[in-house]
Amino acid sequence: MTLHHAQQTEFSPNIRLPDQPLLKVESLTKRYGLRIGCADVSFDLFPGEVLGIVGESGSGKSTLLSCLAGHLAPDEGRVIFDTASGPRDVREMTEPDRRRLLRSDWAYVHQNPRDGLRMGVSAGGNVGERLMAAGARHYGAIRDKAVDWLGRVEIAADRIDDRPSAFSGGMQQRLQIARNLVTGPRLVFMDEPTGGLDVSVQARLLDLLRGLVRDLGLSVIIVTHDLAVVRLLADRLMVMKGGRVVEQGLTDQVLDDPQHAYTQLLVSSVLQV
Amino acid sequence: MITIRNLSKSFTLHNQGGAVIPVMAGASLTVAPGECVALVGASGAGKSTLMRMVWGNYLAASGEILVGGVNVATAAPRQIIALRRATLGHVSQFLRVVPRVPTREVVAEPLLALGTPRTEALAQAEAMLQRLNIPERLWSLSPTTFSGGEQQRVNIARGFVHSYPVLLLDEPTASLDAGNREVVLRLVEEAKARGAAILGIFHDEGARARLCDREVDVTGFTPGLAA
Numbered sequence: 001m002t003l004h005h006a007q008q009t010e011f012s013p014n015i016r017l018p019d020q021p022l023l024k025v026e027s028l029t030k031r032y033g034l035r036i037g038c039a040d041v042s043f044d045l046f047p048g049e050v051l052g053i054v055g056e057s058g059s060g061k062s063t064l065l066s067c068l069a070g071h072l073a074p075d076e077g078r079v080i081f082d083t084a085s086g087p088r089d090v091r092e093m094t095e096p097d098r099r100r101l102l103r104s105d106w107a108y109v110h111q112n113p114r115d116g117l118r119m120g121v122s123a124g125g126n127v128g129e130r131l132m133a134a135g136a137r138h139y140g141a142i143r144d145k146a147v148d149w150l151g152r153v154e155i156a157a158d159r160i161d162d163r164p165s166a167f168s169g170g171m172q173q174r175l176q177i178a179r180n181l182v183t184g185p186r187l188v189f190m191d192e193p194t195g196g197l198d199v200s201v202q203a204r205l206l207d208l209l210r211g212l213v214r215d216l217g218l219s220v221i222i223v224t225h226d227l228a229v230v231r232l233l234a235d236r237l238m239v240m241k242g243g244r245v246v247e248q249g250l251t252d253q254v255l256d257d258p259q260h261a262y263t264q265l266l267v268s269s270v271l272q273v
Numbered sequence: 274m275i276t277i278r279n280l281s282k283s284f285t286l287h288n289q290g291g292a293v294i295p296v297m298a299g300a301s302l303t304v305a306p307g308e309c310v311a312l313v314g315a316s317g318a319g320k321s322t323l324m325r326m327v328w329g330n331y332l333a334a335s336g337e338i339l340v341g342g343v344n345v346a347t348a349a350p351r352q353i354i355a356l357r358r359a360t361l362g363h364v365s366q367f368l369r370v371v372p373r374v375p376t377r378e379v380v381a382e383p384l385l386a387l388g389t390p391r392t393e394a395l396a397q398a399e400a401m402l403q404r405l406n407i408p409e410r411l412w413s414l415s416p417t418t419f420s421g422g423e424q425q426r427v428n429i430a431r432g433f434v435h436s437y438p439v440l441l442l443d444e445p446t447a448s449l450d451a452g453n454r455e456v457v458l459r460l461v462e463e464a465k466a467r468g469a470a471i472l473g474i475f476h477d478e479g480a481r482a483r484l485c486d487r488e489v490d491v492t493g494f495t496p497g498l499a500a
Contacts, residue, residue: 049354203372207373214386232370232371250353253350255330256331257325260287264288
């Protein structure tokens, strides 16, 4: 039997796409006194999409991510998330509702795993803690789930009782990812997740992230200065300069046919290996 | 399946004095299901530019590129992503993969993205690798360390593992020996037979003569060169 017999060729032009964005950002602005952190940022993020945000240091990409994730209060604009009870402006939520959102539907992967992990608590405890915060109570079930997730991020089960301080940088980052994803979030914010890692560890982490995004249908907003990382990970790209979005589009289009002067400079400045 | 109407393109080089270089104007062509059309013309005439515009990584200045009912020239990124997942396949000359990912996973990925169960996707990937004579001992290794011809065949395996209704082929037989060239020609013939619309660049004249129903000379779309 040839391969093609097993498959149905479909010519249907109807491509089913979710019509409701998971996250809708409107005119988000954050100022530090007279200085602009980020200004007038608007975009939609749909379920299953990975959005990369690139720009040099000081371009406002981290400020934007912090405003989106609720770590910083923006001065203007709206961040509307499609919650279980319909789209809601995150800024208008009550504090308990927002906390619940941060613990369940949202996750945040820090560049430095130390910022996202509890270094004095075991690996299993780090994963289980987030489950308990989301309402899990049965110890056996929590531990089983923790073991399952450590396996998914390729941490051996016999390391479950070790503290993260005994882990390598790459393992710590994978543990942080497990801790974040164990509660089944729908939206994950990532700030330079491969930043402090050497290249071979980076590759393994990229592969892991790609698999998780595909298998779990996650939506991801990833901030990085590494164009190679976004090319492999992001569906869409936003380029920031001076706090503003200067260009956005399909990742390979922005990288292969950049329209804005700054993007052209950014792309042509990458060293080839 | 592919209809291009009055397509134009220019590049603006902001960091080189803002030079505007028109590279294409008035490009029009169609590719029907089951048809294979070759883009021809001298090097630099715009064959690759046109292919990239259909793939969507080059922006069109004006005109239409209809692929399976989606106008790539104006579609939102997520529409193009969905189009590439199910409908539009692409075999480029370059293999771009996450380092350290095993070859069989690289080839299975288009199927996994479509939701094919993992064991089935891997089995189909392995059958395709086998057909393209990639030795089994290499399947668990990353293709980044492979020879040029092996990488080319991994790329082809990935482009043919799903039965895309539309295929873009950029020199699919380059750097292949006679035996593997024959395997690739058969794959393209089978794709045509099942009704795929194929647009390609073939410097291999024998391959072009055997596979292509028509040729389109892109020199006619080059601004300043068109008579």
